[in-house]
Amino acid sequence: MLRVKICGIKNEDELKLALTAGADAVGFITEVPLETPRRITLERARRLVRKVPIFVESVLVIMPTSPEEVYQMAERARPGAIQIHTPPAPELLEKIQDLRRENGIKIVQTIGIGEKTPLEIHGEIERISRYIDAVLLDTERPGGGGGTGRTHDWSMSREIVEETKLPVILAGGLNHENVRDAVRTVRPYGVDTASGVEVNGVKEKYRLRAFIINAKECG
Template structure:
């Protein structure tokens, strides 16, 4: 069964709705260098991470400029995992993985030539449609067939992101066969505010999608 992560949680009411919908993970965006309505303060992210119940994974989504900064943020927020966007190269990702007491997810562009190196460095890859600043959350899909090839070739778990919605997530799962899917803007009523019905539909359709052997 494909797992579902709902990213960009900014409010307790949305966190409660995401958990009630059966999502496997929640993304908390803090300390990023792009302008997004989904960013919270580090203090807010810490409070939300502490409110995530057992058996749901809290993920700090951030864009640190160094290994030291990444480790510092993990120590402050205390998530279950950290998702790294931006310009850290594979050797830096590997260093974060060695030093931080959490699982490390490396966010990569679907066309990045260094995907294999990132896969070796991280615990999981999040394959997204990335903007010029290295941020995700663009709301744009990418070549799912290319990502399907990555899933087939890599041992590292692949999380599919980029332009997913309740309407297309089942097709995405059936095409790519990822470990998990990730959504932010595709389940929002407005920037940073989740549509609880859309969240429920997304999780249901992601987890019930039929993946052929």
């Protein structure tokens, strides 16, 4: 069964909407060094994580500069998973393995889809595969990471899904109108959206429900 993550949850109202709509995972974009209306403080993330039901995954989306920063944020917020939203850094990932071994926190690595070929991206994933539990493919932004709200070439993502043994989550410009085609084309483990279920920067009930229904119909 396809998994659906609703990212960029900012408050309890949006969290309730996502949970009621049937989200399998919810993401909290926490203290990232980017201008985004979805950025929240670590303290708010901590409070929201505590309200996530046991069978729904809470995901802390961060852009750390050191392993110590990852540990500090994980200890404070206690999420079920951490999404590293910076370019893959094997040394950093290696140094946070205790989070997986001792705390059971899953590690998801964002991989930007842009100028690199599927073969290059697959090699990148192979180099870090032992340190992570899943990859999230997002449209690349200058300087790395994703969160552009734009789609990319889904045929590239399909090639990566076919080549990697890790669960692959598809992101990048997905909304209730295009998610069916995205799932049929890529066949990912899961899909992820933030702005695609918003109206004027706020999560919207109809778009949330339609996104999740349309995604799961095909997955």
